[in-house]
Amino acid sequence: MPAPQAFGFEYNSRDELVYPVVSNAFEASNIASGTATSQHRRRSSRGAHVPPEGLVNGHGSKSIGGPTRTTFDTIPYEDDESAVRREYNGRGLDMSLDHSPSPSRGGGWSSPGLTTPFEDTNGGARSRSPAVKHYGDLHSGQSSGGSGVTWASAKERSARVNGYPRYQSQNEGFFTRHYRNISEGLPYFAHGGQEDRYAEKEKLGRGRIGGNGFNVAELPRRVGLLMSRRRKYVALVLLMVVGLCIWFNDALTHTWRRTSFLGGGSKFVIILGANQGGGVMEWKGPREWAIERDSVRNKKKYAANWGYELEIVDMSTKKRYAHEWRESWEKVDVIRNAMRKYPDAEWFWWLDLNTFIMEPTYSLQHHIFNSLDTTTYRDINDYNPLHIQHPPNGTSGDPNSPKYQNYLDELTSSPVGDGKPNSINLIVPQDCGGFNLGSFFVRRSAWTDRLLDIWWDPVFYEQKHMEWEHKEQDALEYVYTNQPWIRGHVAFIPQRYVNAFPSGACGDDRGLPDAGCNAFMREAVRLEKLGQSSVNLDMKECGVQGIHYQEKERDFVVNMAGCEWGRDCWGEMYNFRQLSNRLNRNRWEKFKDWVHDSWQARKKPQPQKGSQQKQ
Amino acid sequence: MQFPYPRKSSMPTPYTTPRTSSHTRRRNLRALAPYLLGGITLIWLLIYLFSGSTTDPATYRPPGTPEAVIVTTLSPKMSESYRRNIKENRQDYASRHGYATFFPNTTDYDLMPNSPESWSTIPSLRHAMTLYPHTPWLFYLTNTALIMNPKESLTDKVTAPRKLESLMITDKPVVPPDSVIKTFSHVRGERIDFVLSQDREGLAGGSILIRTGEWAKYFLDAWYDPLYRSYNFQKAEGHALEHIVQWHGTVLAKLALVPQRILNSYTRETGGGSSEGLYQEGDFVANFHGCQRDSSRDCEEEMDPLMARWRELRDQERKR
Numbered sequence: 001m002p003a004p005q006a007f008g009f010e011y012n013s014r015d016e017l018v019y020p021v022v023s024n025a026f027e028a029s030n031i032a033s034g035t036a037t038s039q040h041r042r043r044s045s046r047g048a049h050v051p052p053e054g055l056v057n058g059h060g061s062k063s064i065g066g067p068t069r070t071t072f073d074t075i076p077y078e079d080d081e082s083a084v085r086r087e088y089n090g091r092g093l094d095m096s097l098d099h100s101p102s103p104s105r106g107g108g109w110s111s112p113g114l115t116t117p118f119e120d121t122n123g124g125a126r127s128r129s130p131a132v133k134h135y136g137d138l139h140s141g142q143s144s145g146g147s148g149v150t151w152a153s154a155k156e157r158s159a160r161v162n163g164y165p166r167y168q169s170q171n172e173g174f175f176t177r178h179y180r181n182i183s184e185g186l187p188y189f190a191h192g193g194q195e196d197r198y199a200e201k202e203k204l205g206r207g208r209i210g211g212n213g214f215n216v217a218e219l220p221r222r223v224g225l226l227m228s229r230r231r232k233y234v235a236l237v238l239l240m241v242v243g244l245c246i247w248f249n250d251a252l253t254h255t256w257r258r259t260s261f262l263g264g265g266s267k268f269v270i271i272l273g274a275n276q277g278g279g280v281m282e283w284k285g286p287r288e289w290a291i292e293r294d295s296v297r298n299k300k301k302y303a304a305n306w307g308y309e310l311e312i313v314d315m316s317t318k319k320r321y322a323h324e325w326r327e328s329w330e331k332v333d334v335i336r337n338a339m340r341k342y343p344d345a346e347w348f349w350w351l352d353l354n355t356f357i358m359e360p361t362y363s364l365q366h367h368i369f370n371s372l373d374t375t376t377y378r379d380i381n382d383y384n385p386l387h388i389q390h391p392p393n394g395t396s397g398d399p400n401s402p403k404y405q406n407y408l409d410e411l412t413s414s415p416v417g418d419g420k421p422n423s424i425n426l427i428v429p430q431d432c433g434g435f436n437l438g439s440f441f442v443r444r445s446a447w448t449d450r451l452l453d454i455w456w457d458p459v460f461y462e463q464k465h466m467e468w469e470h471k472e473q474d475a476l477e478y479v480y481t482n483q484p485w486i487r488g489h490v491a492f493i494p495q496r497y498v499n500a501f502p503s504g505a506c507g508d509d510r511g512l513p514d515a516g517c518n519a520f521m522r523e524a525v526r527l528e529k530l531g532q533s534s535v536n537l538d539m540k541e542c543g544v545q546g547i548h549y550q551e552k553e554r555d556f557v558v559n560m561a562g563c564e565w566g567r568d569c570w571g572e573m574y575n576f577r578q579l580s581n582r583l584n585r586n587r588w589e590k591f592k593d594w595v596h597d598s599w600q601a602r603k604k605p606q607p608q609k610g611s612q613q614k615q
Numbered sequence: 616m617q618f619p620y621p622r623k624s625s626m627p628t629p630y631t632t633p634r635t636s637s638h639t640r641r642r643n644l645r646a647l648a649p650y651l652l653g654g655i656t657l658i659w660l661l662i663y664l665f666s667g668s669t670t671d672p673a674t675y676r677p678p679g680t681p682e683a684v685i686v687t688t689l690s691p692k693m694s695e696s697y698r699r700n701i702k703e704n705r706q707d708y709a710s711r712h713g714y715a716t717f718f719p720n721t722t723d724y725d726l727m728p729n730s731p732e733s734w735s736t737i738p739s740l741r742h743a744m745t746l747y748p749h750t751p752w753l754f755y756l757t758n759t760a761l762i763m764n765p766k767e768s769l770t771d772k773v774t775a776p777r778k779l780e781s782l783m784i785t786d787k788p789v790v791p792p793d794s795v796i797k798t799f800s801h802v803r804g805e806r807i808d809f810v811l812s813q814d815r816e817g818l819a820g821g822s823i824l825i826r827t828g829e830w831a832k833y834f835l836d837a838w839y840d841p842l843y844r845s846y847n848f849q850k851a852e853g854h855a856l857e858h859i860v861q862w863h864g865t866v867l868a869k870l871a872l873v874p875q876r877i878l879n880s881y882t883r884e885t886g887g888g889s890s891e892g893l894y895q896e897g898d899f900v901a902n903f904h905g906c907q908r909d910s911s912r913d914c915e916e917e918m919d920p921l922m923a924r925w926r927e928l929r930d931q932e933r934k935r
Binding site: 486 | 744863866
């Protein structure tokens with residue numbers, strides 16, 4: 001059998017020295033074949049080399065007898081000198097190896113001619129054959145060979161030989177080449193049926209991990225399986241998907257949060273009434289502009305973060321609403337318009353301009369809507385500053401009047417409606433004086449259409465416009481009280497959940513109990529279980545009674561209600577903005593501030609010391 | 616493949632594949648797939664079949680539920696014979712078609728002081744809805760009217776959607792002659808919750824059909840609002856009705872006007888009657904409109920001839 005491979009090796013080492021730059025493969029092969037002939041002759045005459053040499057010689061000449069031409073005659077001489085030099089050095093190293101060729105660095109045997117055919121037939125089973133290693137390995141091999149045969153020419157020749165395929169003719173991709181490196185890094189590698197031999201050896205006597213069931217201990221192996229040759233495309237695709245996910249993280253998060261069946265953000269619309277009373281009634285100064293800017297920016301950021309819709313509406317005084325009867329009734333029309341504009345949205349959150357979202361990390365879903373039955377209360381008797389008679393019974397409630405029929409049905413006269421969260425269509429917070437419409441939720445429904453329709457009526461307003469100071473707010477309280485159909489679909493929410501007041505609005509902040517609100521609520525529940533009344537507990541700002549913003553409890557939204565009457569709107573807005581920023585610092589900012597603060601704290605005492613010393 | 620000596624391990628031989636290869640697994644799956652699919656379909660079918668019987672409480676109607684309730688408020692001022700006649704008249708019609716009747720007193724409900732007792736119409740309708748929660752239609756007939764032609768059921772006469780569509784007067788000013796608010800020009804019969812007719816002066820509230828449900832609760836509660844009662848509308852609840860119909864689209868959208876003689880023929884032209892609305896033999900209802908308000912008229916007396924005629928017709932039918 002021919003051993004052109006060995007050929008190539010031997011001369012490659014030379015080749016590298018003589019022609020360090022091979023610019024053209026064809027040229028190189030020509031040169032190489034020319035030199036090869038002369039070299040062989042000389043070598044055989046010396047007769048100083050290893051047994052396979054004869055073989056090499058014979059086949060070498062045979063193969064060279066092909067299409068190659070000897071053209072460059074001058075080169076071999078120059079070549080010879082260096083060859084001799086190298087030969088000498090090489091032989092010094094090789095001396096001991098003459099009779100027993102040792103495995104070369106890359107594995108397998110370097111003795112040419114004998115080993116290769118065998119390995120070839122064995123195929124992949126002994127993959128660590130000399131065929132795999134190229135080039136560099138050969139420096140350590142015999143350099144006794146001739147000169148001028150380039151690696152490229154040898155390769156070409158070897159390819160021409162029949163029955164000797166290139167060693168690895170398939171799977172020359174990235175994964176095959178680095179297959180072993182990857183798999184060796186894993187604890188053990190399961191692939192096909194073969195691996196079980198190893199697996200078994202490793203845990204002899206420990207028993208097999210049973211069946212096909214999922215096992216955490218097998219996870220690394222499974223990951224390994226995933227990376228195996230057969231699934232490399234799966235792995236590639238996965239890798240790419242993960243990469244894309246990381247790259248487009250923000251966009252994906254936003255899409256996720258918006259999509260109705262995932263995060264559901266597009267189901268919520270925030271309606272922000274800007275420019276209140278603007279236009280005719282008053283001019284806006286720089287402070288008013290600043291309030292508007294801050295408030296709008298705050299909501300924009302929040303809406304963008306959670307994928308909600310934000311509808312900023314101009315509430316400036318318009319002629320349409322300038323009539324005495326229509327003043328400040330835009331709210332209803334604005335909500336109707338928003339419902340028309342966002343036909344897929346479900347909940348509409350009205351927000352006054354003087355509000356500030358303190359905790360932008362709270363999503364509406366998580367904060368309120370995922371647990372509507374616990375966050376809201378249906379029975380107004382839980383907290384009833386207006387002393388509305390509830391549930392309605394079809395009578396005026398006057399104890400002196402004769403007995404009348406209760407004509408209302410069971411559902412309407414139930415204190416909690418049907419008790420199911422999905423019958424809630426309006427969520428209103430109550431402050432110290434009753435309903436507060438600075439921040440409330442309305443759901444798209446037929447019921448809501450009716451409410452928005454009946455909310456303003458000229459006959460009501462004609463009779464009541466002198467009494468109804470808060471216009472639509474009072475009107476809502478009125479219809480809630482007098483039209484029983486409304487009750488079953490209204491839920492109330494503790495003021496601090498969506499509409500906390502600053503101290504000074506609605507009386508002063510009563511503070512939290514020392515033990516915190518949760519402990520208090522538990523205590524109240526415990527007392528009720530025992531059959532005692534929890535009325536005597538001073539709830540302060542806890543539960544449904546809570547009205548004022550509590551920093552400790554991280555309330556969601558602040559509403560600077562009534563700040564335009566004798567309070568400093570801009571000042572309050574500014575303070576709350578700063579507070580919100582401070583509460584929502586990230587770790588890095590906290591760290592920076594901590595460094596800054598501790599530095600300041602260290603710096604402070606020094607001047608004091610200095611002054612003391614001076615004294 | 617053979618090994619020269621027996622293996623030490625009791626484990627399965629290494630050269631047999633202990634784990635089914637992905638190929639065989641896939642083949643097994645393919646073989647199993649039809650059975651799996653069949654199983655899932657069967658389960659779904661069973662669930663579908665057995666859950667089909669539980670219906671929406673909003674549309675659920677237990678057997679024996681009357682198709683309609685006829686509501687007439689009776690004033691304590693009315694004479695006993697008058698009351699009896701009225702009841703008899705309604706009950707006859709109800710028994711023919713399996714309807715229920717409800718005769719509350721006008722004083723049963725807490726109207727506000729000084730509001731006319733005619734306002735009791737509204738809570739009485741609400742009350743009827745409470746008593747018959749699954750009944751789809753309420754038929755209010757004022758106590759000055761008689762049912763003269765009891766042959767046709769309400770469904771055949773009015774409330775069947777296609778029938779209603781054919782009867783509906785569209786694009787007509789709600790309050791004649793020149794209200795800017797007109798009835799909707801395209802409404803489907805299924806969407807109509809409120810049927811009444813017009814007389815010359817406005818909406819004729821003496822004979823009303825209301826479909827029960829959430830909308831009815833809203834409409835009746837809104838209509839009954841204390842501020843309307845205290846507003847001193849000239850015609851009390853009648854004007855209040857005209858007011859809400861014109862100001863509130865959610866009411867107007869559910870309203871269908873039908874020709875007056877379908878539901879509410881008047882016996883006289885005075886007091887709001889028009890020539891098209893005058894009672895003729897064979898009409899469903901004869902309404903002695905205004906007989907109560909006008910002190911010079913006596914309702915019972917006026918009714919007598921028609922009451923006699925109604926009895927005559929009834930007895931004729933019984934003989935047959």
